[in-house]
Amino acid sequence: MQDEYLEYYANYDEEQRLTSQNITRIEFDTTIDQLAEFTQQAKTLTELGAATGRYSLYYANQGLDVTAVELVPELVEQLRANAKQQATNLSIHEANATAVSFIPDQSQDIVLVLGPLYHLQQQCDREAVLREANRILKPNGILAIAYVSRFFVAGLLAKMSPVLVTPDVLATLNxxxxxxAPEVDTFFRTGYFSTPAEIERLTQSCGFAMKKHIATDGFGRYIGKELNALTETQYQSWLSYHLSVCHEPSLLGSSNHGLVIATKCAS
Incomplete structure (x- = not known):
């Protein structure tokens, strides 16, 4: 399964995903906005699953001491190229987010896990990532976790093809x-899709206290065509509205992405 995952991201244009459309821009803009109160006072930040560095480079350019960890060699190569192009200094490592022994204990103010949980299909691996995050965070350090909602994905399957709307496919997902199902592409076959309640339990069981739980996209993906057609001024108006309601609990399951922000509990 990991080989299939690596091949998928080796050929996927991750560089453009967060910037190419309004419905994907909102993921980045919301995450940056919701983390702002924590990152403004931070000095050190690690991103586990940094991909091509959209977040890592952003925070390095804001003056933070950033460590970026990524498993896919092709993405690491592009991350290095992006850092060079931007003349940005950060520490880059090709490694699995489940084992980052090269990062010292209690050395980080913030740890971002904004992708790995999408593809760790074993509970023990998901726990391993959060245990590593806990280990490297300073006391009261901040953890940010992104996940993909299985409730949103059920609707996406129905939109993709009626062939996928079967008791077996939907029950297995749920x-x-x-x-x-063999009909879906690699992202879905190698994916893991969470419920909002499950992510909260995982976070708390690994030694963190919840601070925020946010519907990163809200219901934007359901009006994707319309959002993508907005002018920049209109997009900023929509973003402002979205940020005012993204904490609404009733939006969590229907949002494509969810974002949990938590603090490391005292030992």
Whole structure:
């Protein structure tokens, strides 16, 4: 499964994903906005699953001491190229987010986990990432976790193809967070899709206290065509509205992405 995952991201244009459309821009803009109160006072930040560095480079350019960890060699190569192009200094490592022994204990103010949980299909691996985040965070350090809602994905399957609307496919997704149907592409076959309640339990069980739980996209993906057609001024108006309601609990399950921000509990 990991080989399939690596091949998928080796050929995927991750560089453009967060900037190419309004419905993907809102993910980045919301995450930056919701983390601002914590990053403004931070000095050190690690991103586990940094991809091509959209977040890592942003925060490095804001003056933070950034460590970026990424598993896919092609994405690491592009991250290095992006850092060079921007003349940005940060520490880059090709490694699995489940094991980052090269990062010292209690050395980070903030840890971002904005992608790995999408693809860690084993509970023990998801826990391992958060345990590593806990280990490297300073006391009261901040953790940010992104996840993909399995409730949103169920609707996406119905939109993709009626062939995927079967009791077996939907029950498997609902009960396990997995999609095993051969008709779906690699992202879905290698994916893991969470419920909002599950992510909260995972976060708390790994030694963190919840601070925020945010519907990163809100219901934007359901009006994607319309959002993508907005002018820049209109997009900023929509973003302002979205940021005013993204904490609404009733939006969590229907949002494509969710964002949990938590603080490391005292030992």
């Amino acid at each position: 009960e396990t967070g997995l999609i095993t």
